[in-house]
Amino acid sequence: MPEGPSILIIKEILAPQMTGKKILSASGNAKIDMAQLVDKKIVQLRCWGKHLLISLPDCTIRIHFLMFGTYSIDEQTKQDRSLRLKLELGKKHIYFYTCSVKLLDGDINLIYDWEGDVLNEKWSMAKARKKLKEMPGTMVCDALLDQQVFAGVGNIIKNEVLYRIKLHPETRIGSIPPRKLSSLINEARNYSFDFLKWKKAFTLKKHWLAHTKKICSRCQLPLLKKYCGKTKRRSFFCSNCQIKYK
DNA sequence: TGCCATGTTAAACT
DNA sequence: GAGTTTAACATGGC
Numbered sequence A: 001m002p003e004g005p006s007i008l009i010i011k012e013i014l015a016p017q018m019t020g021k022k023i024l025s026a027s028g029n030a031k032i033d034m035a036q037l038v039d040k041k042i043v044q045l046r047c048w049g050k051h052l053l054i055s056l057p058d059c060t061i062r063i064h065f066l067m068f069g070t071y072s073i074d075e076q077t078k079q080d081r082s083l084r085l086k087l088e089l090g091k092k093h094i095y096f097y098t099c100s101v102k103l104l105d106g107d108i109n110l111i112y113d114w115e116g117d118v119l120n121e122k123w124s125m126a127k128a129r130k131k132l133k134e135m136p137g138t139m140v141c142d143a144l145l146d147q148q149v150f151a152g153v154g155n156i157i158k159n160e161v162l163y164r165i166k167l168h169p170e171t172r173i174g175s176i177p178p179r180k181l182s183s184l185i186n187e188a189r190n191y192s193f194d195f196l197k198w199k200k201a202f203t204l205k206k207h208w209l210a211h212t213k214k215i216c217s218r219c220q221l222p223l224l225k226k227y228c229g230k231t232k233r234r235s236f237f238c239s240n241c242q243i244k245y246k
Numbered sequence B: 001t002g003c004c005a006t007g008t009t010a011a012a013c014t
Numbered sequence C: 001g002a003g004t005t006t007a008a009c010a011t012g013g014c
Helices: A004-018 A125-133 A140-145 A155-164 A178-200
Strands: A025-027 A044-048 A051-055 A059-064 A070-073 A083-089 A092-097 A100-105 A224-228 A233-237
Touching: A004 A044, A004 A051, A004 A070, A004 A083, A004 A092, A004 A178, A083 A100, A125 A178, A140 A155, A140 A178, A140 A233, A155 A178, A155 A233
Parallel strands: none
Antiparallel strands: A025 A083, A044 A051, A051 A059, A059 A100, A070 A092, A083 A092, A224 A233
16 A cells, blocks of 8 residues: 555545545544544545544544555444544545554644655645755665655655666766656656546556566666665665665 | 565564 | 674565
């Protein structure tokens, strides 16, 4: 479930089911004050990067699905011990499993920078470029996973973006030529929308060109698999096609 | 069966 | 105190 586009899909499914409904009861093993949620009306659902945000009049429930989080509607599909939050909304029951649940007080516009979310209509290329300028020594594989710069980008998007723009994951931000930096920022958003489209069509894996792949579709040479950067996440790349600037 | 992974945080190290 | 490493969470695919 975890990358930004997957969260957006969940939001789109849940929003019509939840918006405007009153929470009749809240339970689960999330370490939050459940009582605070009862009798509150759900004002709106949003998402930022990998966060699903359920806003009530005075606070927001923040769901982060981590690696294995799931949800279900009306039917409890998992064991109690992984049930973090159950919301009873009239006849509807919404379940969240193995996720991180937090309550955020007040106005979330003060917490979240919508311009930093690659899928948001307010996404700002200029702002991303500015943030990147401030981290010249960071490897691009780490920068793409930095949620402060590219909220919503995960490891799959990282690998596919770098493959598309022919850039080596271990290239440091400061040595990327300006035009290549532009394509990086562009493609982080662009690929995220392709991911969204393919995920909705259940054809995401089919479209992977780098992630978990063995052969470069461009030059037919074997792809390398390496745990790169400070984040030490799997990188799949072609050392022949993907340039490492120095 | 055992390992690994679309992720993040916090504790435990140096 | 800063920076780095490890553990924890818990499930499903191969």
